[in-house]
Amino acid sequence: MSVRKLPAPEANPETSPYWEAAKKGVLLLRRCTSCGRAHHYPRALCPFCFGDRLEWQAASGKGTIYSFSVMQRAPVPYTIAYVTLEEGPTMLTNIVDCDFAALSIGMNVRLVFKPTEGGGALPMFTPG
Amino acid sequence: MTNNGKACIAGAFEHPTRNAPDKSVAQLHAECAKGALEDAGLTKNDVDGYFCAGDAPGMGPLSMVDYLNLRVRHVDSTDTGGSSYLLHVAHAAEAIALGKCSVALITLAGRPRSEGMATGTAPRQGNPAQPDLQFEFPYGPTVVNMYAMCAMRHMYQYGTTSEQLAWIKVAASEHARHNPNAMLRDVVSVQDVIDSPVVASPLHRLDCCVISDGGGALVVVAPEVMKDLKRPRVKIIGAGEATKGQSGGDVDLTFSGARWSGPRAFAEAGVKPADIQYASIYDSFTITVLMQIEDLGFCAKGEGGRFVADGNLIAGVGKLPFNTDGGGLCNNHPANRGGMTKVIEAVRQLRGEAHTAVQVRNCALALAHGTGGVLGSRHGSATLIMERE
Numbered sequence: 001m002s003v004r005k006l007p008a009p010e011a012n013p014e015t016s017p018y019w020e021a022a023k024k025g026v027l028l029l030r031r032c033t034s035c036g037r038a039h040h041y042p043r044a045l046c047p048f049c050f051g052d053r054l055e056w057q058a059a060s061g062k063g064t065i066y067s068f069s070v071m072q073r074a075p076v077p078y079t080i081a082y083v084t085l086e087e088g089p090t091m092l093t094n095i096v097d098c099d100f101a102a103l104s105i106g107m108n109v110r111l112v113f114k115p116t117e118g119g120g121a122l123p124m125f126t127p128g
Numbered sequence: 129m130t131n132n133g134k135a136c137i138a139g140a141f142e143h144p145t146r147n148a149p150d151k152s153v154a155q156l157h158a159e160c161a162k163g164a165l166e167d168a169g170l171t172k173n174d175v176d177g178y179f180c181a182g183d184a185p186g187m188g189p190l191s192m193v194d195y196l197n198l199r200v201r202h203v204d205s206t207d208t209g210g211s212s213y214l215l216h217v218a219h220a221a222e223a224i225a226l227g228k229c230s231v232a233l234i235t236l237a238g239r240p241r242s243e244g245m246a247t248g249t250a251p252r253q254g255n256p257a258q259p260d261l262q263f264e265f266p267y268g269p270t271v272v273n274m275y276a277m278c279a280m281r282h283m284y285q286y287g288t289t290s291e292q293l294a295w296i297k298v299a300a301s302e303h304a305r306h307n308p309n310a311m312l313r314d315v316v317s318v319q320d321v322i323d324s325p326v327v328a329s330p331l332h333r334l335d336c337c338v339i340s341d342g343g344g345a346l347v348v349v350a351p352e353v354m355k356d357l358k359r360p361r362v363k364i365i366g367a368g369e370a371t372k373g374q375s376g377g378d379v380d381l382t383f384s385g386a387r388w389s390g391p392r393a394f395a396e397a398g399v400k401p402a403d404i405q406y407a408s409i410y411d412s413f414t415i416t417v418l419m420q421i422e423d424l425g426f427c428a429k430g431e432g433g434r435f436v437a438d439g440n441l442i443a444g445v446g447k448l449p450f451n452t453d454g455g456g457l458c459n460n461h462p463a464n465r466g467g468m469t470k471v472i473e474a475v476r477q478l479r480g481e482a483h484t485a486v487q488v489r490n491c492a493l494a495l496a497h498g499t500g501g502v503l504g505s506r507h508g509s510a511t512l513i514m515e516r517e
Contacts, residue, residue, distance in 0.1 A: 007265065007266050009262040010256040012256075012257075041377075047376035067278070067284070069280055069331075070328065071249075072329065073272075073325075080277065080328075088377065090377050093267055105280065
């Protein structure tokens with residue numbers, strides 16, 4: 001079976017800590033020190049209160065499937081999903097290394113990383 | 129100040145082509161502009177406002193204004209995807225009310241079919257500066273799978289079924305059989321939809337709209353211009369717009385921006401969903417229709433599946449005749465943007481010019497609504513309420 005090629009994310013100065021951490025197997029979240037809320041995808045200003053003092057925080061890697069869809073009409077079928085992290089935010093991702101037919105909303109998933117073209121890594125999730 | 133009664137739709141034209149390898153995109157825009165102006169009984173030299181969106185080639189409105197050789201005093205190229213043209217009608221009415229223009233031309237055209245575009249199934253690489261792109265594109269978001277996740281969540285939360293979604297396509301096909309220009313004119317059954325291949329679960333091929341070339345145009349005018357024209361008077365009485373995104377990670381796929389744009393339009397028009405005799409509802413996918421019907425208040429949240437079933441959207445059969453031209457699901461989705469044709473069919477209904485088999489009797493109050501962009505990530509929402517005087 002052919003392997004799905006993952007394009008490298010194009011980082012910028014605002015987001016490079018996130019992608020550098022991903023290469024080391026860490027999923028970072030941004031948390032605002034003013035309002036206390038974590039968000040995704042990461043921004044320099046808090047999207048809830050425009051607070052400009054934010055911290056990077058390592059996510060636990062535990063989450064649940066909020067929704068998903070198996071893309072059948074693709075050279076290699078894959079599953080896109082929104083996963084709600086234990087810390088609160090919901091992120092767009094893929095569910096991998098599993099039987100897609102057995103997936104369901106609400107299922108517990110855990111973080112894994114998959115290599116991209118160009119030496120990067122993408123946070124994804126697998127049941128368990 | 130409100131939009132109610134400040135402008136009328138004097139001209140509407142849907143290009144008859146569905147496959148135009150022999151025409152340029154700019155040419156299609158021009159043919160649509162000509163068609164809509166002729167329909168209104170106006171000429172190119174009467175136009176003093178021009179509106180277009182991202183399908184128009186060139187920087188904003190500049191290339192098309194120059195190509196069409198218009199002399200305008202107001203332009204607007206707001207782009208909210210397929211909902212842009214509904215929003216343009218509202219913006220045109222606002223500009224007319226402020227005296228910024230009196231004859232506004234809105235055009236749309238494109239050739240995704242003859243250019244072989246995999247509209248729904250190929251992830252689209254965008255501008256790297258788009259802030260969400262790096263966090264989404266690598267995961268393979270396509271138009272279909274991002275709408276499919278809304279359907280999956282709706283099914284989970286409200287018990288909606290694939291059979292209920294299929295009824296939306298069935299209704300569209302019942303209407304398309306009367307439209308000689310429609311791409312898909314064969315009536316389909318619920319089983320046909322369920323039996324068509326899954327593109328992105330839970331959406332089947334027949335849950336998806338067509339990919340077509342073509343276009344359309346509208347002419348929105350001031351009431352004092354309208355009184356000298358011979359066309360039936362279609363007045364804009366309410367408009368609402370909204371955008372919805374991922375809210376910093378607070379994702380909720382169970383509703384669309386229609387939850388906000390709909391009530392704004394109804395309040396301005398001073399009417400209720402139950403008063404609407406005909407509705408054009410954006411139908412990129414069956415799930416799009418179902419969620420918008422709920423969010424516009426035609427039924428309660430979560431009841432959409434039951435509402436659309438058993439032919440309730442079929443003209444002459446159900447309570448809410450929708451997309452009587454066959455919609456994007458069967459007729460036409462020019463430039464991958466269906467908002468224009470939504471307004472055009474509503475205008476036909478209000479003028480009594482829809483096909484006799486699908487014409488709503490004494491249709492005096494109609495709604496057109498569009499979702500542009502991607503329902504499952506970020507989209508624009510525009511609602512328009514029109515009245516025949």
